[in-house]
Amino acid sequence: MGTEPEKQDKKTKIRVKMKEQEPAERARNFREVPYGYTPEEAVEEASRCLSCKKPPCREGCPVEVEIPRFIGLIKEGKFLEACYTLKEKNALPAVCGRVCPQEIQCESRCIVGKKGEPVAIGNLERFAADYEAEKGEVRIPEKPRPTGRKVAIIGSGPGGLTCASDLIMSGHEVTLFEALHKPGGVLVYGRSSGCRR
Ligand code: SF4
Structure with a gap:
């Protein structure tokens, strides 16, 4: 002991x-x-x-x-x-x-x-x-004051969502485009990350 x-x-x-x-x-x-x-x-x-x-x-x-x-x-x-x-x-x-x-x-x-x-x-x-x-x-x-700029993002996976978030927090207007039925990319269609640990 x-x-x-x-x-x-x-x-x-x-x-x-x-x-x-x-x-x-x-x-x-x-x-x-x-x-x-x-x-x-x-x-x-x-x-x-x-x-x-x-x-x-x-x-x-x-x-x-x-x-x-x-x-x-x-x-x-x-x-x-x-x-x-x-x-x-x-x-x-x-x-x-x-x-x-x-x-x-x-x-x-x-x-x-x-x-x-x-x-x-x-x-x-x-x-x-x-x-x-x-x-x-x-x-x-809270969103900052709009800059009046518009940005299109192709793909709504984690990278696209993060990019959208950063741009919105910089005051830009963002539109996300996604080819599949639901937004989220690998978060929706990928394998479960719960298997990792
Ligand atoms: S103990 Fe580790 S986690 Fe905590 S502040 Fe220091 S380096 Fe970072």
Whole structure:
């Protein structure tokens, strides 16, 4: 049996594992395999973050999400605010929390990862976005003054949607064109990303 400090050290080195369906269960359905964090699990995982002043994780994020800020809000139980912070830089946090290769981006730079498992930034991003959707309090950022310019985007997959979001937030009017029946591209017609973890 380890001593209390040893136990504590071990706890901070290991991330909170996301629970998932048992193999026998998931073999009989097409639902997402990982369940996502509960609020308690999210707070516990967020508490592993050191709130670095010069956060290297942020440099590893292609869209420069304010990672310590959104994780700090989760730590305080301010889950909706955490999601709104994510959406300042990323229109699709629920998607990115699931499919971004965090292990070679933000999480690969995490300071905590030098002595243990890095903070589960992707899992926390997914949690905050799912929480917002579950609560039905989805906030759409306020649009700036229109520039009068119009932009057409061909394809409504994640790339097209992100591009549309950034252009709208720059004041342009956007029309998305999609060849298939529903918008969303790989998000609608691709394989389930839930098989990844
Ligand atoms: S590098 Fe890791 S510990 Fe530091 S702010 Fe980013 S997630 Fe938190």
